[in-house]
Amino acid sequence: MRILLVDDDELLMEALATNLIANHYAVDVATNGEMGWEFVCLFNYSLVLLDLNLPDIDGISLCKKLRTRNYKMPILLLTARDDQEDKVRGLDAGADDYVVKPFDFQELTARIRALLRRDSQNILPILSWNNLSLDPRTCEVKYQEQLLALTPKEYALLELFLRYPKQVFSPGAIIESLWAGEDPPGEESVRTHIKGLRQKFHAVGMAKDTVQTVYGLGYRLKAAEKEKPLPRKKKSQNLALSGVNSSPNGDRSGSVAHRQATTSERIAQAWTEKFQAVTRERVAILDSCVATVFDNQGNDEFHRKARMTAHNLAGSLGGFGFPEGSKIAKKIEQILINQSFSSEDKEQFIKLVQELQLELQHQPFQTNGKSKVASDILLLTISDNVGFTEQLAKLAPEWGVKTAIASTAAAARKLLQQELPDAILLRIAFPEAEGLALLQELHYLKPSLPIAILLEGGTLENRLAIVHEGANLVLPEPVSCQNALASIVELVANSGWGAKIMIVDDDPQALQLLKIALQPWGFQLTLLDDPKKCWDLLETTNPDLLVLDLEMPDFNGIELCQVLRSDRRWGKLPILFLSAHQDKQSQNQAFAIGADDYICKPVRGAELAHRILNRLKRSKVTT
Incomplete structure (x- = not known):
């Protein structure tokens, strides 16, 4: 499905486009209303995401223009304005939904999926080829009910073949289809993606020539004559621990919390690699405009530039994992709305810019300047020793640790279905088969999960059995809560978490x-x-x-x-x-x-x- 983003904030749109492409959408970006209109005239879009405040034509006018020209695709308005009147005007103009900046990427993509499901023209049938299927609604690809983890370009390439199964596509045609609106790569990139698709097909038992090379012409999808069926896997009782299916990357948590964490990691990486430097430049503009805007109040160009900069920061920082930074930028924008300023306005402005600079010193999705290893460890403690667990929970905040407590293995399994912790503290008293079985399940759930064992009694053979089942640290009882927490913090730090x-x-x-x-x-x-x-x-x-x-x-x-x-x-x-x-x-x-x-x-x-x-x-x- 193809989505058009229309917003003059190129920084925010590039981040949003990256997120949508990772979810298998084709994305075009227009930086003003006229460009957006030209894109709509040239291409068919499943959805248009439209900013209200555009430099040439406002979003509501463009929305009305689309509807009067009988364009039926869903339109989602995206803006930093939170006035009820603006929402009513936008919906009356023909918009299907309205999202206020700063927004959460997870929520926005969920709203986009909901609008696409609601639009009957976009409810597409599942595309099938022998035992291979692609569901455009969920962007899932399966072979004999096994989920395939494809990159966005591999997914788009397979969808192209499945929609036109008898057609031969030249490398140029594939580039035109998959990289529309982007800088086109060379034909070598097409061969790389074809190779990747073939390798993933072969890994699940499909014929090597499912994607066939037609020499001198290009590529097409060829029906496999004999496809090797997948071996039936024995069901393991360990899978009952997570309560969900395994995710394609091998992490078996599969929970909503884990998928959100994965998206947060992707956004944080994009922030570090690309958007952090641009944001610092924007803050530097605000920092340098004190003399030009407040002391020389006749300079309308600097005033307009500073206000637009604050507006863009307010809209983008929340999406990048800085909700407090977005609030600060909104306060700065409110000050700059005025045409004249008092000395109190100048002092407040300088203070807010300093607060914004301080806020941006830490990484996205952190609430303070400390790293998560030092300040936000989620520890699941599994023990029937009520006195110990209560004391541990009281002391944990001093160590930057959040605690979840389970008194039984069954209670622990239920908590693990809700959220995967950063570390586990498990009490085992030998001889105890249930504790060892739970330890085995925990290690199977996520091999990299740091696990510490509170051991009551036990011999050298018992310790060896615990280590063999995946324990990283053994703490003989009795142990103080202070020592246990110190050991957990050190264990998480040494596990490479956050490196x-x-x-x-x-x-x-x-x-x-x-x-x-x-x-x-x-x-x-x-x-x-x-x-x-x-x-x-x-x-x-x-x-x-x-x-x-x-x-x-x-x-x-x-x-x-x-x-x-x-x-x-x-x-x-x-x-x-x-x-x-x-x-x-x-x-x-x-x-x-x-x-x-x-x-x-x-x-x-x-x-x-x-x-x-x-x-x-x-x-x-x-x-």
């Missing part, structure tokens, strides 16, 4: 696979497919560890590592090479110029995660 990992690889598909493999481990991932931008991105992200591909255009991994090792700031940054070159010469060359580790492709996600964790622990010891 900033930057990966440089010129293959976008390889980056996406690494992202899927590493996200369940709680890393903050920064992905870069252009090695020329490595230095600038290092400055803005300040990673804890760098992963480099060996062979890349312009600057290869060896050259990048040499430059970093010669720099005083980055000389001690842990650097891990991930390469398809398995020869000893390449490995020796990497270690000779300062690499900390060298891993040969292909590599399992768990192995790579453990190598990263081990390297992070060693770097903490040496610093």
